[in-house]
Amino acid sequence: MRYLPLTDVDREQMLKVIGTKNIDDLFVDVPKSALLKDIVPLPKAQGEIEVHRHLQRLAEKNTPAGRTAFFLGAGAYRHHVPASVDHLIQRSEFLTAYTPYQPEIAQGTLQALYEFQSQVAQLLDMEVANASMYDGSTGCAEAAMMAARVTKRKKIVFSGGVHPHYVDTARTACEALGLEIVALPAAVDDEAAVTKELGADVAAVIVQSPNVFGTVTDLTKIGEAAHGAGALMVATFTECVSFGLIEPAGAYGADIVCGEGQSIGNALNFGGPYVGLFAVKEKYIRQMPGRVAGETLDADGKRGFVLTLSTREQHIRREKATSNICTNSGLCQLAWTIHMTLLGEEGLRKLATLNHEKAIALADALDKVSGVEVLTKRYFNEIAVLLKKTAQEVVDKLADKGVIGGVAMSRLNPKAGMDNVLITCATEMNTDEDIAAYAKALKEVLQ
Amino acid sequence: MTKRYTKDHEWVELNGDIATVGISTYAAEQLGDVVYAELPDAGKSFKQGDDMAVVESAKTASDVYAPISGEVVEANAEIKSEQWQIINDAPQAGGWFVKLKIADKSELDGLMDQAAYDDYVKGL
Numbered sequence: 001m002r003y004l005p006l007t008d009v010d011r012e013q014m015l016k017v018i019g020t021k022n023i024d025d026l027f028v029d030v031p032k033s034a035l036l037k038d039i040v041p042l043p044k045a046q047g048e049i050e051v052h053r054h055l056q057r058l059a060e061k062n063t064p065a066g067r068t069a070f071f072l073g074a075g076a077y078r079h080h081v082p083a084s085v086d087h088l089i090q091r092s093e094f095l096t097a098y099t100p101y102q103p104e105i106a107q108g109t110l111q112a113l114y115e116f117q118s119q120v121a122q123l124l125d126m127e128v129a130n131a132s133m134y135d136g137s138t139g140c141a142e143a144a145m146m147a148a149r150v151t152k153r154k155k156i157v158f159s160g161g162v163h164p165h166y167v168d169t170a171r172t173a174c175e176a177l178g179l180e181i182v183a184l185p186a187a188v189d190d191e192a193a194v195t196k197e198l199g200a201d202v203a204a205v206i207v208q209s210p211n212v213f214g215t216v217t218d219l220t221k222i223g224e225a226a227h228g229a230g231a232l233m234v235a236t237f238t239e240c241v242s243f244g245l246i247e248p249a250g251a252y253g254a255d256i257v258c259g260e261g262q263s264i265g266n267a268l269n270f271g272g273p274y275v276g277l278f279a280v281k282e283k284y285i286r287q288m289p290g291r292v293a294g295e296t297l298d299a300d301g302k303r304g305f306v307l308t309l310s311t312r313e314q315h316i317r318r319e320k321a322t323s324n325i326c327t328n329s330g331l332c333q334l335a336w337t338i339h340m341t342l343l344g345e346e347g348l349r350k351l352a353t354l355n356h357e358k359a360i361a362l363a364d365a366l367d368k369v370s371g372v373e374v375l376t377k378r379y380f381n382e383i384a385v386l387l388k389k390t391a392q393e394v395v396d397k398l399a400d401k402g403v404i405g406g407v408a409m410s411r412l413n414p415k416a417g418m419d420n421v422l423i424t425c426a427t428e429m430n431t432d433e434d435i436a437a438y439a440k441a442l443k444e445v446l447q
Numbered sequence: 448m449t450k451r452y453t454k455d456h457e458w459v460e461l462n463g464d465i466a467t468v469g470i471s472t473y474a475a476e477q478l479g480d481v482v483y484a485e486l487p488d489a490g491k492s493f494k495q496g497d498d499m500a501v502v503e504s505a506k507t508a509s510d511v512y513a514p515i516s517g518e519v520v521e522a523n524a525e526i527k528s529e530q531w532q533i534i535n536d537a538p539q540a541g542g543w544f545v546k547l548k549i550a551d552k553s554e555l556d557g558l559m560d561q562a563a564y565d566d567y568v569k570g571l
Contacts, residue, residue, distance in 0.1 A: 286483060286485075286503075312503075312508060316507055316508060317508055320498075320510070
């Protein structure tokens with residue numbers, strides 16, 4: 001069969017049916033300034049060799065993380081992903097069954113989702129988890145919307161420790177629902193400040209531990225205060241490896257725990273695709289966004305898997321669906337599950353310990369540099385430091401010396417008034433030489 | 448008073464100025480086993496035709512609309528305590544959803560009586 005695109009006659013007939021004269025009429029809502037006037041000027045067609053050479057030159061302009069002393073965190077973490085993970089996710093049984101459009105015939109995919117949910121619930125110490133969200137920030141936004149549905153209230157309070165991009169994402173997602181987002185001023189160690197905002201109109205307080213400055217917080221009292229005021233406590237996170245060592249928010253009574261899963265199984269990937277982890281108390285399961293794989297018995301009494309509670313999803317409920325997430329980060333979620341399975345409880349604990357040890361070594365080394373003050377007192381693998389020069393300037397100068405030193409807070413939130421604060425992170429990938437090189441370069445830059 | 452029905456398969460039965468509301472036997476049969484229902488709290492007011500409750504079975508989730516305008520004075524405690532079975536067992540008796548304080552009795556005139564509803568269901 002030949003595929004024939006629309007003919008001019010087809011187009012004319014279609015326009016006639018919908019009552020428009022020409023195609024441009026369909027774009028009247030687009031501002032004139034945003035419309036393309038001419039064809040985009042593209043170079044002439046080239047052969048494969050030339051294109052490959054050109055792309056290679058472009059790629060060489062990048063600095064791969066592995067070629068530097070690399071200390072970036074603040075939401076995306078460089079960890080070792082075993083080669084077996086990449087191999088297993090590319091098996092055709094998984095790769096081609098990417099998303100279960102006919103769920104029950106993709107038993108392997110459903111079972112992987114089921115195992116993933118079980119692992120997430122266990123890791124976060126929660127009763128139920130969904131089959132994943134797009135990433136940590138969109139998961140956090142969904143948590144805000146879910147809290148509003150559960151409490152029938154409209155105000156969401158973010159602590160000054162939540163990653164600024166997570167707050168921005170929630171703002172974008174919640175605006176159309178008429179929810180009010182209150183973001184407290186950036187604070188290295190003051191998650192509890194959210195409790196001062198509690199009132200009869202607050203749906204949820206959203207806190208983060210470890211927070212964007214790396215601070216680890218016992219959230220018990222915040223949860224109690226939130227519940228006392230009829231609000232939910234939502235806890236988010238950017239570094240899920242931390243829960244190999246520290247108590248997850250589920251242990252502190254959080255109603256929704258959501259955050260970024262990239263650290264396990266997934267490379268930096270230029271910032272995405274990532275995988276959001278999302279878990280709730282069981283009593284809120286019907287307000288939980290996304291899909292859930294469940295275990296069941298088939299007609300012969302054999303163990304099988306199904307997508308369950310999907311009556312709340314878009315394909316059935318349309319505009320009344322609990323959320324607008326229409327898939328899950330299938331392949332990233334699978335990589336997470338496989339990596340976590342390979343690690344096991346003991347492996348995760350060892351990995352987390354290694355991270356913490358490296359962070360202690362980093363903090364100690366930087367603390368000895370004149371003009372540097374370590375701000376974060378209780379941390380996992382990430383710390384904030386106060387520099388005597390602006391952090392962005394220092395980051396740029398460090399890069400010239402082959403050290404990717406961290407993320408300037410001013411880059412995440414220019415209005416935070418923290419221009420001299422640098423967020424820096426160490427993982428199992430950092431060698432002692434990396435840390436020594438960082439301290440040496442920082443000393444030179446700050447002189 | 449006897450029951451009156453909407454095209455969306457809700458029933459309403461008036462007693463004084465309190466109207467008991469539920470879903471019809473036909474609706475309950477079409478849904479299959481109910482696995483969840485979300486009822487409004489007392490004190491909430493609805494206009495005729497507003498989304499009032501959600502009833503969910505293994506295959507679908509459906510809105511239940513207010514058949515008449517009024518304020519909720521009571522929601523079925525049995526359903527609230529997750530005894531969904533009552534909706535399938537006795538949709539037009541013990542499986543009622545809410546009691547509304549009726550705002551405008553004339554709205555009942557636009558609803559079907561038993562015979563009209565039976566005819567309507569036969570035609571579906």
